[in-house]
Amino acid sequence: MEAGLALARVSAARPRPWVALLFVLLACPLTGAQADGDEEEPWREDPFTRNEPAALAAAGYERFHPIEFGDRHGSRDVEEVLGDVEMVWIETEHFRIGSTLTSYKVRNEEKKRIAEELKALAEHLPRVKKNARTLEPWLRAHLYAQRAEQAYAQFQDMLGLQDQDFPTERNTVGERGYLGEGPYLGQPGKFLLLLFEKRSECGRYAKRYTDLDNDTGIRHTFERQGSLLLGLVAERKHGKDEQAFKSETELACELAFNLTHNLANGFTYYTFSMPVWITEGLAHYNGRQVFEEENNFTFVQELGQDLTVEWDWEPKVHGRVRHDFYPPAEELLSRFDWGTLKFNDQVMLWSRVDYLMSLGPEKFGQLIRRLKQRETGSIVPTPEQLLATQAAAIQEIYGFDLAGFDEAWARWVTKTYRSK
Amino acid sequence: MRQRTSRELLNVSWDYPVYVSETEAAEVAGNYSRARGPRKALPVEKAYLEITQEDQRPLLVLRECDACEGTDDALLSTRFDNEKTMLKAQWFHLVKLPTHVTDDSHPFHNLFGEQEMPHLFLASHDGSRVVPLDGGQSQTDLWHAMDELLEHAYLPDHERSLKKQLKLLDALDGLDEEENRLAADLDDVIEKKGPKAPKAKSLRKKLERVRAEREEALAARHDVAALKLKPAAD
Numbered sequence: 001m002e003a004g005l006a007l008a009r010v011s012a013a014r015p016r017p018w019v020a021l022l023f024v025l026l027a028c029p030l031t032g033a034q035a036d037g038d039e040e041e042p043w044r045e046d047p048f049t050r051n052e053p054a055a056l057a058a059a060g061y062e063r064f065h066p067i068e069f070g071d072r073h074g075s076r077d078v079e080e081v082l083g084d085v086e087m088v089w090i091e092t093e094h095f096r097i098g099s100t101l102t103s104y105k106v107r108n109e110e111k112k113r114i115a116e117e118l119k120a121l122a123e124h125l126p127r128v129k130k131n132a133r134t135l136e137p138w139l140r141a142h143l144y145a146q147r148a149e150q151a152y153a154q155f156q157d158m159l160g161l162q163d164q165d166f167p168t169e170r171n172t173v174g175e176r177g178y179l180g181e182g183p184y185l186g187q188p189g190k191f192l193l194l195l196f197e198k199r200s201e202c203g204r205y206a207k208r209y210t211d212l213d214n215d216t217g218i219r220h221t222f223e224r225q226g227s228l229l230l231g232l233v234a235e236r237k238h239g240k241d242e243q244a245f246k247s248e249t250e251l252a253c254e255l256a257f258n259l260t261h262n263l264a265n266g267f268t269y270y271t272f273s274m275p276v277w278i279t280e281g282l283a284h285y286n287g288r289q290v291f292e293e294e295n296n297f298t299f300v301q302e303l304g305q306d307l308t309v310e311w312d313w314e315p316k317v318h319g320r321v322r323h324d325f326y327p328p329a330e331e332l333l334s335r336f337d338w339g340t341l342k343f344n345d346q347v348m349l350w351s352r353v354d355y356l357m358s359l360g361p362e363k364f365g366q367l368i369r370r371l372k373q374r375e376t377g378s379i380v381p382t383p384e385q386l387l388a389t390q391a392a393a394i395q396e397i398y399g400f401d402l403a404g405f406d407e408a409w410a411r412w413v414t415k416t417y418r419s420k
Numbered sequence: 421m422r423q424r425t426s427r428e429l430l431n432v433s434w435d436y437p438v439y440v441s442e443t444e445a446a447e448v449a450g451n452y453s454r455a456r457g458p459r460k461a462l463p464v465e466k467a468y469l470e471i472t473q474e475d476q477r478p479l480l481v482l483r484e485c486d487a488c489e490g491t492d493d494a495l496l497s498t499r500f501d502n503e504k505t506m507l508k509a510q511w512f513h514l515v516k517l518p519t520h521v522t523d524d525s526h527p528f529h530n531l532f533g534e535q536e537m538p539h540l541f542l543a544s545h546d547g548s549r550v551v552p553l554d555g556g557q558s559q560t561d562l563w564h565a566m567d568e569l570l571e572h573a574y575l576p577d578h579e580r581s582l583k584k585q586l587k588l589l590d591a592l593d594g595l596d597e598e599e600n601r602l603a604a605d606l607d608d609v610i611e612k613k614g615p616k617a618p619k620a621k622s623l624r625k626k627l628e629r630v631r632a633e634r635e636e637a638l639a640a641r642h643d644v645a646a647l648k649l650k651p652a653a654d
Contacts, residue, residue, distance in 0.1 A: 081438055082518065083518025083519050083520050084519075084520040084523075198484075199434075200434065200436055200518070203434060203435075203436035204436040204438055204518065207435075207436050207437070208440070215436065237431065315611065316607065316611055319610065319611025319612060320611055322611075322614075323610065323613075323614035323615060325614065325615040344607070
């Protein structure tokens with residue numbers, strides 16, 4: 001895997017209600033069966049639903065191609081920019097997904113995990129074979145749609161919220177207070193996911209539709225429609241010296257890690273960033289739930305070291321806690337600058353979140369809600385205000401101050417983690 | 421095998437230009453939408469301007485094809501060491517275009533000439549000097565073509581820079597290996613014996629020294645690699 005994969009940070013968006021309304025009016029959805037040129041474009045037909053509206057609905061899908069995607073571009077535009085490529089498009093309840101991923105042969109070591117995912121998928125898509133060893137482009141797209149929706153549901157559950165809690169219109173404050181500017185965790189537009197087989201495809205998309213110059217992955221916000229995009233790439237950066245393409249497991253871990261960032265940032269509409277430990281720590285926690293040996297980092301200082309070697313983080317944290325050698329919460333939890341993060345800081349971020357999640361995901365959800373709480377979208381808290389809110393919220397939710405957090409966490413680590 | 425820093429430095433960094441028509445640019449600026457005309461190939465001079473965006477470096481333009489499946493096989497050898505190619509490539513503006521540039525309506529189609537389309541070509545930034553290649557060329561032929569364009573565009577001497585860079589990459593590999601080992605040892609000592617253990621102190625010192633040397637080697641490599649472009653002829 002690309003241990004140091006540093007996906008571009010999401011830039012802040014500003015509310016522009018009239019633009020989003022215009023965009024909604026311009027959108028003209030069609031079902032896949034209505035897509036133009038189906039006869040000449042056989043890859044448009046999904047073998048698992050056969051593009052039948054009832055099958056799409058049963059799978060929780062809204063439509064296939066054509067789909068309005070990011071600001072001022074739809075699925076057909078993307079295909080053209082990428083090189084008139086054959087893409088699979090799926091719009092789910094909360095995501096718009098485009099994929100150029102090709103067929104993939106499941107590796108022995110991931111067979112069991114993927115079989116479980118296929119089994120879950122088959123409940124909604126009966127034509128899926130639970131023991132499939134080759135994942136065709138459509139099947140891969142279905143798997144990513146399932147993973148994305150599961151991550152969304154898990155995040156929303158953690159927050160103790162449901163779809164109907166979020167506003168359907170901008171500038172609305174509901175019974176549960178201000179929850180953003182739209183129905184998708186507070187974002188007006190659905191979350192976007194692009195899965196690129198090749199780096200060049202990512203590079204072209206980024207160049208054309210974002211201000212980023214990156215062919216290894218992207219996180220970006222489309223201000224006009226209020227959508228957060230995640231783009232992942234299967235092709236490795238250094239393909240000549242190792243396997244040219246990432247495994248399905250590596251990509252699934254990248255998805256879990258980076259989607260966590262987008263969901264957390266998007267909650268109540270993305271206009272400011274929380275302290276890095278919240279998003280990066282939770283992203284590690286979720287990524288390692290998929291497979292703990294594949295770790296991703298938004299940023300790490302030590303470029304010279306091969307961090308992929310270090311995946312067994314429990315004994316590292318245990319040893320450091322035993323010798324009272326770790327950054328205290330007062331300092332670690334106050335960082336907003338990604339550039340300060342070293343590898344061992346990243347490990348500590350994960351462990352702090354690991355501990356808090358052991359006390360109940362709903363409590364961590366409450367903490368995020370407190371940090372994102374404001375009266376209207378135009379209020380952007382300063383870092384100092386956020387840190388004050390954070391300290392008060394930790395005291396209120398967990399019953400300890402930051403020094404108490406250190407003590408409680410250290411006790412838990414000593415008791416819970418392996419020492420070697 | 422090359423270590424991480426060298427691998428990063430040897431990474432072939434592509435540009436992926438996408439043509440945005442005046443209509444599309446006006447839409448974004450004016451915040452409106454209107455029907456777009458059919459795709460049309462740009463005149464070759466305009467295509468060069470679009471691709472280079474005032475970048476004066478010589479160009480290496482590669483078109484993807486279905487057979488290559490996204491790899492750089494048309495440029496990099498599958499049989500021989502590619503380091504010299506990668507190092508020479510750093511002085512080019514590397515452009516990768518999609519497969520459908522073969523369509524005669526693609527905006528950048530005319531870059532590839534009117535005859536049989538080459539798989540890649542090297543060119544001066546304005547297209548006044550072009551060396552087409554079929555993708556199956558020998559490494560020697562590729563280097564010869566690259567040297568020709570480099571000598572035309574830059575002040576001497578890229579060959580000397582290349583030799584020095586190779587030595588610096590070897591040095592960086594050694595430093596990376598040492599840093600990895602020391603950092604792992606330091607972690608181990610801290611986690612087993614504590615941060616105040618005598619060995620931790622000496623390891624920290626060594627690690628600091630290696631990191632400083634690495635920074636120096638990186639700066640030296642940067643200076644060595646910085647060739648000067650020849651002044652533009654009047």
